[in-house]
Amino acid sequence: MNIIADRIGRIAPAETMAMAARAAELRRAGRNVISLSQGEPDFPTPENIQEAAIRAMRSGKTRYTEAAGIPELREAIAAKLANDNGLIYPVAGISVSSGAKQAIFAAFFASLNVGDEVIVPTPCWVSYPEIVKMSGGTPVCVPCPETAGFKLTAAQLEAAITPRTKWLMLNSPSNPTGAVYSRDELVSLAEVLRRHPHVWVLSDDIYEKLIYIDTPFNNILNVAPDLYERTLLINGVSKVYAMTGWRIGYAAGPTQLIKAMNLVQGQIVTSATSIAQYASVEALTGSQVFVETSLRAFNQRRKQVVEALRRIPGLQCREPEGAFYAFVGCQELIGRRTLSGERIESDQDFVRYLLDNANVAVVSGTGFLLSPYFRLSYAASVEQLEEALQRIEAACAKLL
């Protein structure tokens, strides 16, 4: 009898983490690899947040907390949602988790019956379809090509909805494309959703504060408040406050669903880490200067990366509007040969070629369900990016 459950065979490992692990392995073996494969800010967590964690530790805030999270953090989240987003949630409608990823898991685990469908516009973050599958659901991936700005249209949404549809996933700004939905685009999606009252919306707003264009951030509830009773908002501190390792995310939504998610959370991790929760109170209520300075730094890198990529023959780069990724087309390089005579058959071959020959780790579009592309994270220093882009250019030039 196989010790591994059948369901594990249906789950793909996160390609982002696999590439980061491969890059780390090559570095340990002495190779000078630049990894642009993972989605995490390269800045240290701001001092005031670190200090808050130390204070929490020293004052004995080191015990289990309520499954839903400490009241101080849930109150800080409610205040943030009211002030930044104009969305009003009671503290009972908020659940703190060990990262936004776990909040999404709890939401699907708490709501999906076997065979329930989740509409996932693709390209998408690697984990959405896998978390849906882990919870017994069926991801319904809807390809959103570059010509449509990598965004779901109302007509596509209408066509994808069936009686089994339980959720629509929305992620703006998007990982991996950086695309940001405008108010008008959200209005048209909301019009479709009104015709299908059984469909809920899971809005993953984790990159909310990383927008570089004039379009302000909008959650679908800002244009369609009537969807409040069937929308779950997901956010967290990982990306905006350089706190990826602290593992704090949160969900806000109808209390019936939040209660069920708390039950899941309570049975799998009891609560998110107490110290990290206190640090997150400081992140949300303390100085926000870091958010502005890091946004400026990311914007400078975004411009640097887009300009450099556009100069490389064979690559196409649409300007990302948010997050810290460029999603780069490599169609023209498919079919070329390496100096050793191997044919580049896919974006997966291309990223392997970059890693092996240019010592640069990026992630193939296949991992995000749209090919032939690769995702380059510009959450790295200007110097590293410059060096990596030179290496990519040289590697592309060598393809015959």
Ligand code: PLP
């Ligand atoms: N949602 C998106 C779109 C992401 O890109 C990520 C991380 O890469 C997450 C959620 C998970 O964030 P967290 O670190 O809070 O689990």
